[in-house]
Amino acid sequence: MRVLRRVIFPIVWVLIFAVIALALVKLAFIDGLRNDGEQLVPQAQIAAPVIAANRATVTNTVELAGTVQSDAAVPVRATAAGKVVFFFVDKGAQLAAGDRILQIRSEVVPDPSTAAATTDDGASADTAKALPAAPSYTYTDVLAPVAGTLETLALLLNQEVSVGDNAGSVSPGTFSITGALTTAQQFRLLGKPATATGTITTGPAPFTCSNVQLGNKKTQDTGGVGASMVPAAMVGPIEPVAPAESGAGQVTCAVPAGTAVFAGLGATITLTAGEAKDVLTLPLTAVKGTVQNGVVWVPAVDGNGVPQERPVVLGLNDGDKVEISSGLAEGEQVLEFVPGMDAAVPNGQMPGIGPMGG
Structure with missing residues (x-):
């Protein structure tokens, strides 16, 4: 043991240190000074994800939040010029469409040619002048104009009126659901559905909502109050306000008579504007454009070239996928994401971070 510890072990350690020293010398003075002209190139390649066009059913259903509102009163207009001589009903009366509200007396001006003809029966001109017609x-x-309650009565007895003057208004006592539409939803509803399904929050069962109307969203005029009411101490640079989404509109549908609702209730409007079964589809992320015409990118045959743009004709879309009417064959692959556009991120998830949780 004494020989092993005093002779063998020291020799082994010397040999180990010698090998390490030789390796360091080789790395520093031999391999480090050698210039073989080789260039390092990345070996890993990132391939753009692709997806194949396949067949599916596209149901163009738009669901949006709305509010129950009382239908506006319908104005009553004078239909003749003259004097109000009689009221058939009083304010607050229940009316059916076509019921009489008031009566206007209009004086008929005699025709001068008719008046002249009355003197041909032998009477003297002086007698004709003395006896006015x-x-x-x-x-x-x-x-x-409609059935409902006579909400206002704007005329008085013996009041002179002209054609078109406001005579009052009739409240129909009906309700509608109104909801806001984004630009994308407006494009999806170009083929306006005739009916919708209305659902009242914590209210009656879903019902068919008729007389669907699409239009521009009404804006409220602030009258410049925001600018005039800024305190003097706060005068200075003001952060720009993001403009409202261009083309935002609204949809309105009628609540059926007899449905128990009242103004201000929350509601949901569900509109179905068509269904296409067993059609060629792609996810919307793969298509630039959502209505009528679009563009997809077909990868190069060798997988290394520049993807080629290809126009396609679009049909229905359901907010996730879109019908490809022409321009692609079934199974043909395209880039899953439009070049230069950010991929869609699920709600509540930060870009670049995967979903958390088990």
Whole structure:
């Protein structure tokens, strides 16, 4: 043991240190000074994800939040010029469409040629002048434009009116659901559905909502209040306000009579604007454009070239996938994401971070 510890072990350690020293010398003075002209190139390659066009069913269903609103009162207009001589009903009366509300008396101006003809029966001109013609009148009834409650009555007895003057208003007592539409939803509803399904929050069962109307969203005029009410101490650079989404509109549909609702209730409107079964589809992320015409990118045959743009004709889309009417064959592959556009990130997830949790 004494020989092993005093002779063998020291020799082994010397040999180990010698090998390490020789390796360091080789790395520093031999391999480090050698210039073989070789260039390092990355070996890993990132391939753009592709997806194949396949067949599926596209149901163009748009669901949006809305609010129950009372339908606006319908104005009652004078339909003749003259004097109000009679009221058939009082304010607050329940009316059916076409019921009489008031009566207007209009004086008929005699025709001068007719007046001249009355002197041909032998009477003298002096007698004709001495006996003025008795006035004649016509009577016009102003009718209720819709069924409902006579909310206002704007005229008085013996008041002179002209055609088109406001005579009052009739509240129909009906309700509608109104919801806001984004630009993308407006494009999806170009083929306006005739009916929708309305669902009242914590209310009656879903019902068919008729008379679907699409239009521009009404804007409220602030009258410049925001600019005039800024305190003097706060005068300075103001952060720009993001403009509202261009082309935002609204949809309105009628609540069926007899449905228990009241103004201000929350509701959901579901509109179905068509269904295409067993059609060629792609995810919307793979297509630039969502309506009528679009562009897809077909990868190069060798996989290394520049992807080629290809126009396609689009049909229905459901917000996730779109129908490809022409321009692609079934199974043909395209880039899954439009070049230069950010991939869609699920709600609540930060870009670049995968979903968390088990």
